[in-house]
Amino acid sequence: MKKPAKVIRTDKxxxxxxxxQKLLFGETVKVYRRACRYLVGIIYAHWSELGELTADQLTPAVEKLMHQTAKRPDVKYPQFNKSFYKFPSYLRRAAMAFSAGLVSxxxxxxxxxxSGNRNKRDAKPPKLNADTxxxxxxxxxxxxxxxxFDQVEIKVFNGSDWVWTTIQITGLRERHLVATNKMMSPSLVFNEKCCHLSVPFTCKPEKRKPEANVTAVDLGINTTATIAVVTHSGTVIHRDFIHPGRDIDRRDKRLKSVSMRASLTMGKGGKLHKGFCSRTYEKCRRINHQIGHIVSKRxxxxxxxxxxxxxxxxxxxxWKPKGGKKRSNLRQRFHGWLKAKIRNFTEMKWAELGGKVIEVVAAYTSKLAYDGSGTVKRNLKKYSLATFPSGKRFNADxxxxxxxxARGVFKLVGRNGHEGRSSKRSGRPPRSWACLCDLWTRLGSSRLA
Structure with a gap:
């Protein structure tokens, strides 16, 4: 039986x-980075011997090269103890692990x-950057x-010695309250913009006893995510539309300003300089990140x-977007389609609760009517509206x-699992292109709620 993957999540x-305390934290980060740079040089110089060792064997092997003790007075690189006076042993070992990973x-x-495995023919060789x-x-x-969980005492460097300082914790999340979660060693993240502890947790979700239903997600452009909860018998017990319009408008307004500024900068000809509107693009990326979390959480x-x-x-x-008509904004809207981000964020959040995410063939999900009547016709003026061959008008998403x-249910119960195989019945699409009506006929006779 396949062992479940370890789920590790990080809280801020x-x-x-x-x-x-800001001065103390600044000094601590500074001396730790200097120690890492020093160790990268030692480890790289001896990588031919160190590279074959396991993680547990590597730390004592590196210490034999540079850490003096009473039992080991003679080492090859004695400068470390002189340059980094009273450097804590656990910080030293953390620096060794980081430096070894960098060199590897x-x-x-x-x-x-x-060996020639390059993205480009003329790609330059990678460089060993110890200043990370x-x-x-x-x-x-x-x-x-x-x-x-109100205060934490941290060992810091004051310029000449290592001392303890107590600091207030002003913001937490909820992972430390879950009994099955195990807290791992945090990192002190300090720079000009932020000061926080990055705290990883090993999450061990409880074994689930799910109901016989799936939550289906259709990711679109007009509506960010359309949700339908479908039972094994084909009954739709819940549906929802998720569309954070305010955040999308904020993003699109900023992107529109880029084209206006570009036309003012270039005029009728010319080129834009490297990094043009980089702050605006960065802001839009952050908004997209927020939208992804909002939708996936829901x-x-x-x-x-x-x-x-x-x-x-x-x-x-x-999947690659196709451009629309001349002067249409369809291509830009497709670039704002967060299909991968939402899916990945959802999988991470759902795995923490012990759930699983599955994928089905995308072909003809919106094109075939769920009642089995045939191919739908999309309204040209309002593309989110579909008309079934029976005359019924329905939301396309x-x-x-x-x-x-329906396809998710078939995949879970083990039927119609042969992706791409043609059906025995003539005129029917491949078996993996199932519709909701197939659930009614094969797995039950429930009516649509």
Missing amino acids: WQLNPTPD SFVTRYREWQ GCYPSLYKGQCYKLHG IVEIAEQFNSEAIVFENLKG LNGAYNIG
Whole structure:
């Protein structure tokens, strides 16, 4: 039996440092990064011997090269103890693990480049960059001590010695309250913009006893996500439309300003400089990130509310948008389609609760009527409206969600699992192109709710 993958999620614990504590944190991060740079040089110089060792064997092997003790007075690189006076042993080992990972990554990428595995023909070789923006990992008892969840005591560097300082925790999430979650070593993240503890948790979700239904998601442009909860008998017990219009308008307004500024900058000809409107694009990326979290959170809430077996998405990997008519904004709208982001965020949130995400064939989900009457006709003026051959008018995205849910059920119960095989009945699409009506005829005779 396949062992379930370990689920690790990270919380951000906001800290409220005083001006003096900010100076201490700045010094701590600075000396930790210097130690990492020093260790990268040592590890890379001896990588031919160190690269074959396991993670547990590597740390003592590196310490034999640079850490002096009473039993080991002679080492090859004695400067470390002199340059980093009283450097905490646990911080030193965290720096070793980070530096070894950095060197290992570089060596792997360089060997791939040498073997000709390159994105471009004239791609330059990778460089070993020891000056990275890493942050110190804190080990419980040695580097930090929790006083409830209101205060934390952290060992910091004051320029000459390592001392303890107590700081207020001003913001938490809920993962520390879950009994099955195990807290791992946090990292102290400090720079000009933020100060917080990045706290990873190993999440062990409880074994679920789901109901016989799936939560189907149709990701669109007119409506960000259309939800339908479909039972194994083909009954739709819930439907919902998720569309954070305010955030989408904020993003689109900023993107529209880019074209206006570009025309004012270039005039009738010319080129835009590198990094043109980079701050605007960064802001839009952040808005997209927020939209992805808002939508995925709501999808998971619905799946949890109905205790669904799985969340079902269309398999849109490799799908590329086609441009619309001249001067239409269809291409730009497709670029704002967060299909991958929403799906990935949903999978991460749902896995933390012990659920699974499955994908079905995307072909003809919105084109075929869920009642089996045939191919729908889309309204040219209002594309979200579909007309069935029977004359029934229905929401095209909701119709797609019904069919996605039916295909998800078939995939779970083990029927119609042969993707791409043709049906024995002539004139029928491949078996994986199932509609909701197929559930009624094959798995039950319930009517649509």
